[in-house]
Amino acid sequence: MISIVLIGSGNVAQHLITAFLQSDEIELVQVFSRQKESILQLISSDKIVSNYDEIKVADIYIIAVSDNAIATVSSKLPFENRLVVHTSGSMPMEILDAKNRRGVLYPLQTFTKNKTVDFKEIPICLEAEKEDDFKIIQTVSESVSTVVQFISSEQRKALHVAAVFVCNFVNHLFKIGNDICKENQLSFDLLKPLIQETAQKIIQLTPENAQTGPAKRNDTATINSHLNFLTDENQKDIYKLITKSIIDDGKKL
Amino acid sequence: MISIVLIGSGNVAQHLITAFLQSDEIELVQVFSRQKESILQLISSDKIVSNYDEIKVADIYIIAVSDNAIATVSSKLPFENRLVVHTSGSMPMEILDAKNRRGVLYPLQTFTKNKTVDFKEIPICLEAEKEDDFKIIQTVSESVSTVVQFISSEQRKALHVAAVFVCNFVNHLFKIGNDICKENQLSFDLLKPLIQETAQKIIQLTPENAQTGPAKRNDTATINSHLNFLTDENQKDIYKLITKSIIDDGKKL
Structure with a gap:
């Protein structure tokens, strides 16, 4: 079991929550969000936190927020040397604060609120600084999708x-x-x-x-x-x- | 049973031949074409003619040729006062020679050679000079599609x-x-x-x-x-x- 803390409550975050909750290989420990309402129907409220201090230890932290908020959120995380990834198509991995181990998990799809998609068919593009971290991101991705691929920031x-x-x-x-x-x-x-x-x-x-x-x-x-x-x-x-x-x-x- | 002579052997013509042959309400009397080869696998060769003189009597003549050939073909037809329609999206009904009764049967779809489409779901847009002719074109269209609609030349x-x-x-x-x-x-x-x-x-x-x-x-x-x-x-x-x-x-x- 890989433990995950998901950060965000928008479109991508919501679809990821649904996919992770359906996977046997994933334990969704917590969701960090300032907008609790939008995800209350997906996950029980005791798993939702809105203060950085409350964030628990997990194998991987997935930041699924808007592009221009990724850098700020990653720098506010009150820990170091853990695995932190973002889910953006257009941002380089290096936008993440270097105090943590970095990676990317980019699901290539157009997500619409309240419209379910079959996550199994969504290509997930991966990147990581360290090989061991790549394997963790890969396992997480393969637990929800059948099309998982290494893609560089430039690609x-x-x-x-x-x-x-x-x-x-x-x-x-x-x-x-x-x-x-x-x-x-x-x-x-x-x-x-x-x-x-x-x-x-x-x-x-x-x-x-x-x-x-x-x-x-x-x-x-x-x-x-x-x-x-x-x-x-x-x-x-x-x-x-x-x-x-x-x-x-x-x-x- | 409505009898049809189809003129043309391109993409649209081929898909129409296939659809008409599957319909119980249509008798495909003949196909007029100068390029016999492209339709030989669809219809028996004795039903294919390439001289205007050989064209038989039918309830409706459907011209499915390229836009710039419609006027010429319709003027060369060696008969008058019969129902002649074209299948083009961009040509007005009046491009057809006025010696015959005129109409349009426009299947709104992109047709690719050797790729079957479900004709039942293809919208067919109809137009006719006379009400009785409209009914004939309507019956022909409804024998192959479930989405049949009157559409003016301008529309x-x-x-x-x-x-x-x-x-x-x-x-x-x-x-x-x-x-x-x-x-x-x-x-x-x-x-x-x-x-x-x-x-x-x-x-x-x-x-x-x-x-x-x-x-x-x-x-x-x-x-x-x-x-x-x-x-x-x-x-x-x-x-x-x-x-x-x-x-x-x-x-x-």
Whole structure:
């Protein structure tokens, strides 16, 4: 059994609490949080503390707070030479205070409150200063996920940038699709099967082979007709730029 | 039984052939195609013709060819006053030669060769000049799909533009994600659960509520760090522009 103290009560923290409580190999000793309310339905209140002095001894301390709070929280921990990790995609391991042994446990997924995800399929990207610590983080990760991998800080940053493109930016394109539907008295539901199939396709095909549409065909007539149709400046600019990028890719082949 | 002659042998045509052959309410009389090879595994060769003179009488003629060939093909049909429809998202009904009764049957999906799709869930958008013809197109559509809807030419254009954003452009963002992974010796597989979850989320949530990431949080430090990381000009420009668009949306709330 590996004992864990989890620090945080936001989206990622909540999903980690749920996953750890379901694991036989993990003892979730405590959760440190200033916002007790958001996690009271997940864990009994006597396991939640909000003063640094009350934090118990554990094999690993997992800091799942917002990026800009990681450094402060890690420096306030009132102990030294214990294993402390953060869960951020964009922060280097070195953001953690050097008084403790450091590592990273980054679950690569988009977490939404009150929407369960299957943690088993979520890739967890690991990093640690010391080999023994890496093994502890690995055991913790493998107790909740089947896809666990060493990733350097630099690679993690690349992965996070890529994740912004394929998740955050993709969702914004869904929003534009929804806006266009609304303006034309169309139900967004009409686009949902297309959205699901687009995501399904790249499980089997490379994105290059899955690419279709007017830009891929260099179909200037349709492209111009679409640009004339669009009135919102951001939508028009995004249409132009991604079309250009698809056409540029075609030239490289 | 409604009798159909299908014109075309590309992606859309192939998926329609498969769907019609499975329907009890449809008699697929003939397929007109100059490229017999691509459909020989779907339908027996005696049902495939390549001369306009050989085309038989049918209740409805479905033209599933590339957008720029629709007008020519419809004008070459050697008969008048029969029901002729096209399957294009971006072309108005009026592109069809006026010598025949006109309509549209637009299946809103991304079709890939050799990848089956469940036609039952594909929205089909319909339009017709005459009410009786609309009923025929409706019956044909309902024999293969459960989501059949009247959509005007103008709405269909809006839907096609929206589809370019949520399908073609989304796939290009997948390609950028894949490119970033490759450059950093990371497997694109790491991003696939995230991609699936991003698509799943908008079935339950509006895209506004599903939006996460540095732009949504207006997290300038992460945004600048990502922009410094990116070296490809198109990637950088797309990152800037979609980030701006997400931030602009936040200001409107």
